[in-house]
Amino acid sequence: MVSLDEILFGIVSIPVVIVLSLFLEGIDRKANARMQRRIGPPVIQPFYDVLKLLRKSYIVPVTAAPYIFILAPILAALCAISSTLIVIANIVLKTHMYADLMIVIYLMAMPSLMKVFGGSSSGNPYAAIGASRMMTMIVAYKLPLLVSMIPAAIKGGSTLSISDIVQAQTQKGVCYALSYPSTALAAVSFLLCIPAEAGVVPFDIPEAKTEIIHGTLIEYGGPYLALFRIAKSTIVLTLVLLASALFFYSDLSLIWGQAEYGFYINSALVFIVAVAIMLLTITVPRTIFARLKTGQALRFFWIIPLGLGLFGSLLSSTGM
Amino acid sequence: MKGERTTEPEYSRMTIPFGPVHPALKEPVHLAVAVRREEVVDVDIRLGHVHRAVEALAETRNLVQNIHLTEKVCGICSHCHPTCFTQAIEEIGDIQVPERAVFLRTLIAELERIHSHLLWMGVLAYEMGFDTLFMYCWRIREGIMDLNEMITGNRIAKAMNTIGGVRWNLNVPTERIRRVLKDVEQSTQYINRVLEDKTAKKRLLGIGVLSRDDAIRLCTVGPVARGSGIKTDVRKDDPYAAYGELRDSFSVIVRSSGDVLSRAEVRILETLESVHMIDALLERLPDGPISQSGNVLALMRKIPRGEAISRVEAPRGELFHYVRTNGNSGVERLKIRAPSLANLASLKPMLVGNEIADIPLVVASIDPCISCAERVTVVNTETNKTHIVDVAHLRRSKKQNGQP
Numbered sequence: 001m002v003s004l005d006e007i008l009f010g011i012v013s014i015p016v017v018i019v020l021s022l023f024l025e026g027i028d029r030k031a032n033a034r035m036q037r038r039i040g041p042p043v044i045q046p047f048y049d050v051l052k053l054l055r056k057s058y059i060v061p062v063t064a065a066p067y068i069f070i071l072a073p074i075l076a077a078l079c080a081i082s083s084t085l086i087v088i089a090n091i092v093l094k095t096h097m098y099a100d101l102m103i104v105i106y107l108m109a110m111p112s113l114m115k116v117f118g119g120s121s122s123g124n125p126y127a128a129i130g131a132s133r134m135m136t137m138i139v140a141y142k143l144p145l146l147v148s149m150i151p152a153a154i155k156g157g158s159t160l161s162i163s164d165i166v167q168a169q170t171q172k173g174v175c176y177a178l179s180y181p182s183t184a185l186a187a188v189s190f191l192l193c194i195p196a197e198a199g200v201v202p203f204d205i206p207e208a209k210t211e212i213i214h215g216t217l218i219e220y221g222g223p224y225l226a227l228f229r230i231a232k233s234t235i236v237l238t239l240v241l242l243a244s245a246l247f248f249y250s251d252l253s254l255i256w257g258q259a260e261y262g263f264y265i266n267s268a269l270v271f272i273v274a275v276a277i278m279l280l281t282i283t284v285p286r287t288i289f290a291r292l293k294t295g296q297a298l299r300f301f302w303i304i305p306l307g308l309g310l311f312g313s314l315l316s317s318t319g320m
Numbered sequence: 321m322k323g324e325r326t327t328e329p330e331y332s333r334m335t336i337p338f339g340p341v342h343p344a345l346k347e348p349v350h351l352a353v354a355v356r357r358e359e360v361v362d363v364d365i366r367l368g369h370v371h372r373a374v375e376a377l378a379e380t381r382n383l384v385q386n387i388h389l390t391e392k393v394c395g396i397c398s399h400c401h402p403t404c405f406t407q408a409i410e411e412i413g414d415i416q417v418p419e420r421a422v423f424l425r426t427l428i429a430e431l432e433r434i435h436s437h438l439l440w441m442g443v444l445a446y447e448m449g450f451d452t453l454f455m456y457c458w459r460i461r462e463g464i465m466d467l468n469e470m471i472t473g474n475r476i477a478k479a480m481n482t483i484g485g486v487r488w489n490l491n492v493p494t495e496r497i498r499r500v501l502k503d504v505e506q507s508t509q510y511i512n513r514v515l516e517d518k519t520a521k522k523r524l525l526g527i528g529v530l531s532r533d534d535a536i537r538l539c540t541v542g543p544v545a546r547g548s549g550i551k552t553d554v555r556k557d558d559p560y561a562a563y564g565e566l567r568d569s570f571s572v573i574v575r576s577s578g579d580v581l582s583r584a585e586v587r588i589l590e591t592l593e594s595v596h597m598i599d600a601l602l603e604r605l606p607d608g609p610i611s612q613s614g615n616v617l618a619l620m621r622k623i624p625r626g627e628a629i630s631r632v633e634a635p636r637g638e639l640f641h642y643v644r645t646n647g648n649s650g651v652e653r654l655k656i657r658a659p660s661l662a663n664l665a666s667l668k669p670m671l672v673g674n675e676i677a678d679i680p681l682v683v684a685s686i687d688p689c690i691s692c693a694e695r696v697t698v699v700n701t702e703t704n705k706t707h708i709v710d711v712a713h714l715r716r717s718k719k720q721n722g723q724p
Contacts, residue, residue: 036455125336129358129676201449202519210344210447210680289519291449293677294358296522 009093017084018230021237022046027275028236028283035287046233050226058222063123072118073220073227079110080231084238090162091245091270099160101149108197108238111231112138115206119216130215134206136294140301141196141203147309148189151182151316152246162245170251177247181320185312187247189305194243194281196301198236202289203297211291236282240274243281248273333361336676340369344447344680347690351667351683358675363668370690378654383409383620386651387481390641393656394689395476396439399425399432400634401641401656402481407560408630408643409483413623419606421485426562427601428472428480429632430594434504435464436635437587437594440687441511444584447680448523453514460507463500467492483619485611494602505595512588515581524581528670528682531578538666541659542637543590544686547583549576554633562601569600580685587687620649634659636687660689 026043033040060066083104089095097103116134119127155176156165169175176183196203207215217228251266292300333354340348348369354362374393378386390401403425410417442457465475470492472478480486514520530540535548545552553572555563573589575582612619625647632639637659646652663686670682 036452037459038455125334128334129336132357201451204449205677208449208677210449211677213343287452289450290445290453290523291677292522293675 009089013085013088014081017081017088017234017237019047021084021230021233022050024237024240024275024278025233028278031279031283032287035283046229050229053221053226053229054223056222058224059219061122061124061219064219065121065123068117068121069219070224072114072121073224073231076111076114076118076231077227077234079107079114080234080238083107083110084234084241087162087238087241087245090166091241092267094163096163097161101153101160101162101165104162104238104242105146105149108235109138109142111228111235112197112199114231115216115228118220119218122216122219124219126212126214126218127216129212130206130218133212133294134216136298137196137203137206140298141193141305144189144301144305144309145193145197147306147313148186148193149246150309150313151180151186152176154313154316155180155183162242166245166249169249173251175248175250180316182312182315183247185308185315187243189309189312190243190247191277191281192305192308193301194239194277195285196297197239198282199232200282201286202292204286204291205294205297208291236278237274240278240281241270243277244270244274248277338679338683345683345688346443347688349664349683349688349690351671351679353671353676353679355676358677360671360674360676360679363671365664365667367664367690375654375656378651381651382649383483383623383645383651384616386654387483388479390654390656391477391479394658396436396689397432397634397636397639397658398477399428399480400632400639402479403429403561404630404632404639404641405643405654406481406483407632408628408641409623409645411628411630412626412643412645413483413619415484415612415619417485418609418611420489420608421610423562423601423605424486424488424490424610425481426566427490427598428468428478428486429561430598430601431464431467431471432478433594433635434591435461435468436687437591438464438504438508440587440635440684441584443687444580444681444684447684448520450520453511453520456507457511460504460511463503467497467500470496482611482616483623484616485609487611489610490605494605497602498599501595501598505592508588508591508595512585515584515588521581523681524584525579526577527580527674527678528685529577529579530666530670532576534669535578535666538669539662540637540666541662542634543583543586544637544663544666546572546574547586548578549574552638554631554638558631560630560632565604566597566600570594570597580681583685623647623649636660636689637663658689660686664688 023043023046025046026041029045030040030043060069086097086100086104086107090097090100112134116131116138119131119134152165153160156168159165159168165176169179172179177187178184195201199207207217212218217225220228249266249270333356335352335354338351338353339345340350350366350369352364352366353360374389378389381389387402387405390405391398393401409415438457438461442454442461445451445453445457468478469475471490472480472488480488515524530544530548532549535545535550540548540550541552551572551574554560555570556567556572559567570593573586573593575586623645625645627642627644630641630643632641639659640655640657642653642655643651644653667683667686670685671679674682
C-alpha cells in the first residue's frame, strides 16, 4: 500500500529535483567564470534561462519525424528526473529497492539516447553528425562507467541496491574511496567518466558548439530545448549524488554519537560532497582543457578509466 | 574488383554547409564542405556576402575623406589601411613625412599587430573549446586597447594618419607604455607555455598542413606563409615607415611544419618581437613636428595626377593598395588587395583530408577577415549559381542591359 508520505514525496520531489539541479548548474557556471577571471552570471541564471525557453515558441522542422522529435526531449527529461529521484530516495528516505543501481544506469543512458533519436529525426546534417558522435561517445564511456560500479557492488555484499552499498559503508565506518584499493580505483574511474556523461568540455564532442553547432540539439528550441537543458542538469545531479553515495558516503555518527538528527547531517553531507565532486569533475576540467576529438576521447576512455575499472574489479574479486 | 573500389556511392558523401552564419566563423564566408563520415574530401569556398563597394565609394570622395574610408575597410587593421593609402598619396605628392610622425605610425602599427594576434589567439582557443585561454587572451589584449585609447582617443578606429604625418602626438609617458608591454610580454609567454601543453597540442599539431610548395603556388602572405617556411615580411623585405631604422630590433619568425600549431607559434612569437620592437622604438623616438605645417585640405589640393602602389605588412600579411589620383583632390581608382584574399585559396589544401572537428581551427588559423577581402559576386537567383566577375565582364553586361 502506498502511504501518504510517499505520494507527497512524489509530488514535491520533481520540482525540488529540477530546482536543485539548476542551482547546481548555477554554482558550476559561477565557479567556472571566477576561474576564467570573469564575474559570471548570477547563481540563479539557469532558472532564468529555462523559464525563458519554456515561454518561447517552438518549431518542428518539415524534414523531421514529428512524433520522435517531440517525444525525445520529454522522455529525456522524465528519465533524467526519475533517475535523480531514485538516488535521492535512497539517500534521504533510505528506500530499499532491488537492483535500483541498474535502473539508474539505464535511466541515465536515456537522455543521450534520446538526443541521438531526436537529432537523427530532425533531418539536419549537423544533427546527423552529432548523433553519430554521440553514439561513439556512449560506446566510449558507458562501459567504464558500468565497470567502475562493480567493485562497489561486490564490496557492498554482492548487491545492486544503492542503499545496501550505503549501508555497507556506514558499517565499515570509512567511505569506499578510502577503504579498499579496488573501490578507490573504481572511484577514480567513475569520476573520470562524469564529465563525459554530463557532456562538458573536454568531452562535449557531440554538442561541440564551434564544430557542429550543438549537434543533435541544433533544431530544438523553446520548451523542448528547455527539457533537454533540464535533462542535462539533472543528469549531472544524479551523477554527483551517485558518486557521493557509492564512493564517498561517510557516517559522521561516529564523531557526534547517535544524535537524533545525525541522519539529516549525513544526508546533507552527501549533498555537500556532491557539490565538491561536481566542482572537481565538471567545473575544473571544462576550465583547463580544450575539446578532444572523438577518436582521442575513445582511446582515453578505453585505456585509463576502463583499465582502472577492470583492475579494480579484479582486485575486488580477490577480496582487496 | 578494381572498379568497385574506385567508385564510391553517392550517399557516402555528404555536403555540409559551413557558414555564412556559423558560431565558429565570425566572418561571413560560405564553405560547402563535402565529407565522408568525419573526413573532409572537398571544399568549395564562396565569398560575396558582405561586399560593400569600398573601392567604388572611394572614387566619389576626396583624398582626406578616403583616409577615413580606408580605415573602415577593416576593424582590426584600422591603422594598416590608412597607412597604406597615405603612403601612396605621399608618394604621388612627393611629401616628406617628419621623422617623429613615421615613428608614431610604426608604434601604432605594432600595437595593432599585438592586439590583432592576441585577438586571433583567443579565437583559436575558442574554436578548440578552450574558453579559459580565450578569456585570458582577450583580457591581456585590453591593456593594448587602453593604450590605443590613451594615445589616439579611440580603441579601434584610431584615425591616426593624415596626409604627410599623424594626427596625435604621443602624450602618454613612455613608462606607462613600457609597463603595459611588460605585462603583455609575460602573459604572451604564458600563452606560449599553454600551447606547449598536451591538451592544446592534441588539437593543433599536424592539423591543416600547408606545404611550402602549396604556400608559394597559392601566393599566401603573412603568418600563413611564414608558418609554411617562407621567409617573407614586408617590414624586412621592403621597409616602410620606420622599419628601415628598426631593422635590427626585430627578426622574422619562420616555422617550417606548416600546420595550425606552427601558425600559432609564428603569431605568438611575432607578438613578443613586436613588444621588443616598441621598446627599441620608444628609445629612438625622435623629437620634432608630427605633421606638415598648414591645413591638410590645402595639402590635398596640391596632390597632382599620378599613380602609386604601396605595401604594408598588416597583422594578417601583405596589404597592397594601388591608388590613381585625378589631380583634382579625388581618386580615379583605388585597388585594395587585403591579405585575407591571398590566403583564402590556401584553405582548400589545408582542409582536405582533415576531420570535421578540425574545420573551425583550420579556417581560423589563416585569420580570415572576409569583409576586407570581398569582391564583386553575381548571384543568379534562379539557378542559385554565383560567379566572380572582372571589370571587362562588368562593362559588357552593362552594355547588354541596354544602357547607353
